[in-house]
Amino acid sequence: MSIKAFELVPAIERLKLMSDKARTQIECIDVCGKNLYIGTNDCFVVHYILEGRPTQAGRLAFHSEKQGHKYLALKKPIDQLKAASALNRILVLCDHTLTLLNMMDLEPVMSGAKVKGVTYFCLNDNPVRGNPFSVEVCVALKKKQIQVYTITEDRIIHVKDVSIPEQANQIGIDGHFICAALASQYCMVNFETGQIQDLFPYDSESTKPVVKRISKEEFLLSGPNALGMFVTSEGISQRPPMQWSDNLLGVSYVHPYIVSLNDEFITVHSILDQQQKQAIPFQGGSTIGDFDGRVFISSAKEIYALVPVAWEKQVQALLADKRVQEALDLAKNANHAGLSKDKFLKIYRRFQQQAAFIEFSQQNFDEAKELFKEGKVDVRELISLYPGLMPSSSNFTRSIPVLHEIADINNLSKDNDEMKKDYKRFLRNYLEEIKGTTDGHGFKQVIDTALLKLYAEINWPELIPLIAVDTGCDLKDSVEWLEKYERYHALGLLFKYHGENDKAMQIWARLVNGEIKDELFPGLQFVVEFLSNINDPELVWKYIDWALEKDQELSVKIFTERPSNEPPTERFRPETVIDYLHRFPKAVIAYLEYLIFQKKLEKEKYHTHLAVLYLDSVLQLMKNNNVKKEHLDNARSKLRHMLQLSNMYRVQLILGKVKEQDMHAECAILYGKLEEHDKAMRILVHKLKDYVAAENYCFVNSQGKDPTYRKRLFHILLGVYLDPNNERKDLLVTPAVELLNRNVTEFDTAKVLQLLPENWSVQLVKQFLSQTVRKSMNFQRTVRIERMIARGENLWVKEACIAMQKSPVQMNDDKMCAVCNRAFSDPTFVRYPNGVITHVHCAKNKHVCPVTGKLFSICSKNS
Amino acid sequence: MTASSADKRKADLKVIILGDFAVGKTSLICRYIEGKFRAHETTIGAAFFLKQWGSYNVAVWDTAGDEKYTGLQSFYCRNAGAAILAFDLNHESSFESLWARFLPLLDNANEDCLKVVVGTKLDMLQPGSREVTQEEARRFAREINSNLDQKKLDRDPYFETSSKTGMNVTEMFEFIYQYCLPLSEDKKISSLATKRTSASTSTVDLNKPAVSAPQRTKCCFR
Structure with a gap:
């Protein structure tokens, strides 16, 4: 857990002043800007100017020059020194007396202001009163009291006394709050209210009390068992304690580090995680202090500066130790003074990138992924770690200075295949995630190519969508790779995407032929779809033979499922195609079906052709005896459907063939087409005995024609049923009666009655008769109502007309046409219902008033 | 900074x-925080965890049980809204020191501090190894919380947990939050309540007899 946060640099070696007096020792120091003050054990205050200069090696070296010294003539050690630059004074505590010296010539102030009986004092860095030319000082007295003073250039003004239960050894002040180490415990004193809050006890035998203000309203105290305790002015702790070592002498704070001094070591803890970060062996240290963010340490004779190592260097060192989280925490929390936000972000991002590769090299993939994203790592840096994954055309070189020292993943995984797979899986996930996002912006080709290669290697199903949809893959490179891993279907798709359809087809043809294999290949279906959608007649004709030989019915889709927006071309003219398809009977049928039923082409030739082909296939099946009945029925129903639906074929031609084979149902349809309904129905009734079909026939053949035509057909049917010349007419009584009674259509009752045989009882046709009577009654009544309504309306209109015409219109010379404003010369004129009078030729529209634009509707009551 | x-x-x-x-x-x-069980070094002084619970931030302070840190513990107890008093179900002495050593420390905590008594290492309990009965622990938990509003406690603040299996751990923390958090922000509750009531009036309940209906009939009759 070590880190080099500070370097110990000598500031003043071997105090020159005391060369003659060997016993002289440093008691206390203070640094204010370039001024360094030393208080000695033999009552001297010494003033140095100290300047830090960077050496050639990039380190800091100190140069010091003595300015002067002052002997206070008390023969007592100087206990405390504190420069107050705002007042140009030094506060000196010697022999329990607090006095003021001039900062430059070290002379006592003229007024001689002093406070006596002081054991310890401290300045308030967060003063309550805002006068910039005064400082607030808190002093602990020998008696059980704490006092607060305001000090100006030459005066010490008493502000407040607070009595405390014991004498205070050490105090710290922030705002109203004084944290004091009493003889046996710490307490928090509010000097405004005088309230005292006990914190915790300590053993003064084993623990030197330390009170260090570290930030607003927070103090750091040395607790029992060498614990560093954080306490807020509310008397509670908001950070866990720190473990220090024994014999603590003093503490300093430079964010984010707490530096503590004991007799053997300088120890550095982080305030972020309270852990020890660095220990520097240092014997004989006596005081430690931080002055405006600079830490100085003194031994008896020497003064050292603790120079912080630049945080960038610290982070770099942590990264070198692969302590990623610590490094990033430090980078985030370090003092970014002198860096603009952008600049810091840039530096921080670079650390993140380095961290990402460290996590990556340790297979902490989740962390790595986050860092790669946050650090906005150039994705090529990552891909280039995988041998062969970069497009060969890429001339990418890794960034300099290097982000990592990884040669490639083979090196990382040390030929451990599992690990290599993990690395590849990681890259795949990562690329999938950044693909299409801003992170992947500008690297589409690199990312897609890498993904393609990864997919190809493990035969991942995502390969196909990757290639099919807007791929940025490098063609040459990918082809090689896909061939290497035998991903032929993907290869075909890639060719297709790059417009090399011929090459694509070559591959797919080989796949269909089984010369090469790829389990992702969907089969001939796919090729057919491809060919049917491609706007390249050459290619289609090149492969059509091959496709049709593979599967006629499927391949004919190449012709039938052309894209709807394809312009008609000479190469795909129906005649050409049909001529070509001659060899493939199934394909021809499918193609003709397409032309007729889908394209609705009304060409006699196609219709007849298809009908003949259907018929042929039926005949073929009929010849073959052991054909299943369903097959035959299916073929025949197809034929019938076609015959019924189409009106374009040559009926006579088909009829001739059909008659030969006794295909009655077909005959009936054909007769129907020829309007020889009597014949057709006789076949249906006598030969097929299918009465439902006969009725159906009437409906089907009268479709789209006027109702009387249907009526006529039903009469013919009834005639067929009741034909007196038929020997078996008794058999047909039932369907005839049913036909009548079911009231499927209107019959001409008079004609029906004539047709009915004499011997039928009324009971038999009762239903029919009653319905007929009812119907005619209804008809009569309806007509009557209609007539009456019409008459009423007529009267109404007449009335309105009269009402409109009854007022006379007087015409004289003064009357002008409302439209052209000229006089009337003819005896004729037009008057609108609203009284506007115009010439006849000026009245353009009799329903619209030419002046007001009012619309006169014909049946409106108002007009 | x-x-x-x-x-x-x-x-x-x-x-x-x-x-x-x-x-x-x-x-x-x-x-509770990490969702897993692992061995731990002795805690030095104290440790600290931050947990998000809904919109609330919860600071969970872990203290050192070692007697040499006793002085610090009362300091860390300051402003605590809830305290977990943990003892080992297999060691009676750990239960006794709750009363003897730790309860006084809570004088520093909030006055209405909820004190939850938690027996640990439930998974290590062998038949006969239990040294603290549920009844006495429960009674202790009731007693030390007697200053609190009993109505708000829907159960005794006593849990027997196992960090190894995770048994009752989350339940215990949820119990604390349920008790402490909604209370400390009365406003939130009241605003929520008003929201709820306004919502109920704006929805039309077809099954509910309309309140305004009888008034209108009256008016019509008049």
């Missing part, structure tokens, strides 16, 4: 765990 201020996010509730050395205080908290 940003980090230190972030660390000082004001916690809405401070929970402190007290108890004898090696009764499993740190394990209990780690089980």
Whole structure:
């Protein structure tokens, strides 16, 4: 857990002043800007100017020059020194007396202001009163009291006394709050209210009390068992304690580090995680202090500066130790003074990138992924770690200075295949995630190519969508790779995407032929779809033979499922195609079906052709005896459907063939087409005995024609049923009666009655008769109502007309046409219902008033 | 400086765990925060965890059971809204020191501090190894909380837990939050309550007889 946060640099070696007096020792120091003050054990205050200069090696070296010294003539050690630059004074505590010296010539102030009986004092860095030319000082007295003073250039003004239960050894002040180490415990004193809050006890035998203000309203105290305790002015702790070592002498704070001094070591803890970060062996240290963010340490004779190592260097060192989280925490929390936000972000991002590769090299993939994203790592840096994954055309070189020292993943995984797979899986996930996002912006080709290669290697199903949809893959490179891993279907798709359809087809043809294999290949279906959608007649004709030989019915889709927006071309003219398809009977049928039923082409030739082909296939099946009945029925129903639906074929031609084979149902349809309904129905009734079909026939053949035509057909049917010349007419009584009674259509009752045989009882046709009577009654009544309504309306209109015409219109010379404003010369004129009078030729529209634009509707009551 | 201020996010509730050395205080908290059980070094002084519970920040303070830190513990108890008094179910002495050593420390905590008594190492309980009966622990838990509003305690603040299996650990913390958090922000409750009532009036309940209906009929009759 070590880190080099500070370097110990000598500031003043071997105090020159005391060369003659060997016993002289440093008691206390203070640094204010370039001024360094030393208080000695033999009552001297010494003033140095100290300047830090960077050496050639990039380190800091100190140069010091003595300015002067002052002997206070008390023969007592100087206990405390504190420069107050705002007042140009030094506060000196010697022999329990607090006095003021001039900062430059070290002379006592003229007024001689002093406070006596002081054991310890401290300045308030967060003063309550805002006068910039005064400082607030808190002093602990020998008696059980704490006092607060305001000090100006030459005066010490008493502000407040607070009595405390014991004498205070050490105090710290922030705002109203004084944290004091009493003889046996710490307490928090509010000097405004005088309230005292006990914190915790300590053993003064084993623990030197330390009170260090570290930030607003927070103090750091040395607790029992060498614990560093954080306490807020509310008397509670908001950070866990720190473990220090024994014999603590003093503490300093430079964010984010707490530096503590004991007799053997300088120890550095982080305030972020309270852990020890660095220990520097240092014997004989006596005081430690931080002055405006600079830490100085003194031994008896020497003064050292603790120079912080630049945080960038610290982070770099942590990264070198692969302590990623610590490094990033430090980078985030370090003092970014002198860096603009952008600049810091840039530096921080670079650390993140380095961290990402460290996590990556340790297979902490989740962390790595986050860092790669946050650090906005150039994705090529990552891909280039995988041998062969970069497009060969890429001339990418890794960034300099290097982000990592990884040669490639083979090196990382040390030929451990599992690990290599993990690395590849990681890259795949990562690329999938950044693909299409801003992170992947500008690297589409690199990312897609890498993904393609990864997919190809493990035969991942995502390969196909990757290639099919807007791929940025490098063609040459990918082809090689896909061939290497035998991903032929993907290869075909890639060719297709790059417009090399011929090459694509070559591959797919080989796949269909089984010369090469790829389990992702969907089969001939796919090729057919491809060919049917491609706007390249050459290619289609090149492969059509091959496709049709593979599967006629499927391949004919190449012709039938052309894209709807394809312009008609000479190469795909129906005649050409049909001529070509001659060899493939199934394909021809499918193609003709397409032309007729889908394209609705009304060409006699196609219709007849298809009908003949259907018929042929039926005949073929009929010849073959052991054909299943369903097959035959299916073929025949197809034929019938076609015959019924189409009106374009040559009926006579088909009829001739059909008659030969006794295909009655077909005959009936054909007769129907020829309007020889009597014949057709006789076949249906006598030969097929299918009465439902006969009725159906009437409906089907009268479709789209006027109702009387249907009526006529039903009469013919009834005639067929009741034909007196038929020997078996008794058999047909039932369907005839049913036909009548079911009231499927209107019959001409008079004609029906004539047709009915004499011997039928009324009971038999009762239903029919009653319905007929009812119907005619209804008809009569309806007509009557209609007539009456019409008459009423007529009267109404007449009335309105009269009402409109009854007022006379007087015409004289003064009357002008409302439209052209000229006089009337003819005896004729037009008057609108609203009284506007115009010439006849000026009245353009009799329903619209030419002046007001009012619309006169014909049946409106108002007009 | 940003980090230190972030660390000082004001916690809405401070929970402190007290108890004898090696009764499993740190394990209990780690089980709750990290969701797993692992061995722990002796806690030095104290440790601190921040937990988000809904919109609340909960600071959980883990203290050292070692007697040499007793002086610090009362300091860490300051402002605690809830205290977990942990003892080992297998050691009666750890139960006794709750009363003798740790209860007085809580004088520093809030006056209405909820004191939850928790028996640990339930999984280590063998037949006959139990040294503290449920009844006496329960009674103790009731007694030390007698200053609190009993109506708000829907059960005795006593739990028997196992950090190894996770048994009752989350339940115990949830119990604390249920008791402490909604209370400390009365406003929140009242605002929630008003929201609820306004919502209920704005929805039309078809099955509920309309209140205004009888008035209207009256008016019509008039």
